[in-house]
Amino acid sequence: MYFTDKGIEELVERRGEEEVGIGWLAERLREFVDLNPEFEVPVERLATWLARLDDDED
Template sequence: MNFTDQGIEELQTRRGEEEVGFDWLADRLQEFVDLNPEFEVPIERLATWLARLDDDEDD
């Protein structure tokens, strides 16, 4: 298990029962980037990937 998997598992364990909206998620991602600007590119890629996740189904 790598470090990313551990973080994802912790997220599932701690918050897996919660429901959140995309506005809340976008605010948390922006907050994270504000505190950690070196992660701006990976967060941008993640956000874009999530935003376009269903695009392949339309083709």
């Protein structure tokens, strides 16, 4: 188990019944980076990975 699993599990427990839009998620990521600029690169990588999930893996 990775350390991040604890945070992911908490997210599911607290908000697992909610549905959110991509716009809402993007704003929360921007807010997080504004408050924690040292995480800019990991957040950028996560956002890019999420954006490309459906791309063909040629």
